[in-house]
Amino acid sequence: MIRYQTFENKVMVVTQDNLKQKAIALTVTWEKLPDDFQLEEKPVENTGQPLIAGALREILELRGLIGPLMLIASNFGICATVNGELVIKAPDWVYVPSVLPPESRIDRKSYTPNLEGEIPTIVMEFLSETDGGEYSVKRTFPPGKWFFYEQILQVPTYIIFDPETGLLEVYRLQNGNYELEFPDEEGRHWMADFGLYLGTWRGEKEQRTGYWLRWWDEAGNLLLWGVEQLSVERERALRESERADRERERADRLAEYLRDRGINPDEII
Secondary structure, eight states, X not given: OOOOXXXXXXXXXXXXXXXXXXXXXXXXXXXXXXXXXXXXXXXXSOTHHHHHHHHHHHHHHHTTOOOTTOEEESSOEEEEEETTEEEEEXXXXXXXXXXXXXXXXXXXXXXXXXXXXXXXXXXXXXXXXXXXXXXOOOOSSSOOHHHIIIIIIOOSEEEEEOTTTOOEEEEEEETTEEEXXXXXXXXXXXXXXXXXXXXXXXXXXXXXXXXXXXXXXXXSOBOOOHHHHHHHHHHHHHHHHHHHHHHHHHHHHHHXXXXXXXXXXXXXX
16 A cells, blocks of 8 residues: 655745845645545636536547546645645646556545655636636745746646636746746647647537637647537438438439339349
8 A cells, every 4th residue: 555655855945025025935845634634625616617627628538648647637636835834726727647546546635746746737727706816926825826836836837717708828837937828820829748739719518608728639620529529420420311312312213214214223233
């Protein structure tokens, strides 16, 4: 049985307090949560957020891109201990390339990077109508989301998406800080983790009409959700059925024409 111990490597983060203009040193460790620790329930801010997160995962599943040791989750606690204080953030969508197998078959309630596997490489936040915490660089406890992902976890890709306007911001970690990445000519961003492009699309799924995050393949083809694939297959089957009906009607007319001229079509080789 795997026993997770405190990950002893410490990450020293030296930052600048803009008000006091003095360096602040943060010591980050990766510790196992107590077995009886109760995570705070983070309410889903609207019904659209889990749909958007689920749609992103669906395509990866259909493409066979989710391996057994990968972790893809939404509203899921990511933990770190900063200066002895436990910090937990629950991103709207997170991807971890490789994790250690869990100690039991019980679903994970949280994840501590380095202790239980790799650092997340992609974190997404969907803009809410509250306080704009997705951009928070607050350094004091509890730290803001931006600061947590950038300075403490050092997540390579941080994505902020506004479902209301369709605004998609992709930030890449460069020299220890997030830099805004401009999209390509099609308005998409290359996600090397999956070998796919990420972009926005407006339409309807699961009775939600609005902006969605979608995947495109390397050739620029939109990857279809399961319900879309089913619709395409039904249309193809209908076209084939209609074509078969037309061929049958044509054959019947030809047979009737031959009979009118005293030729038995059944005797024609």
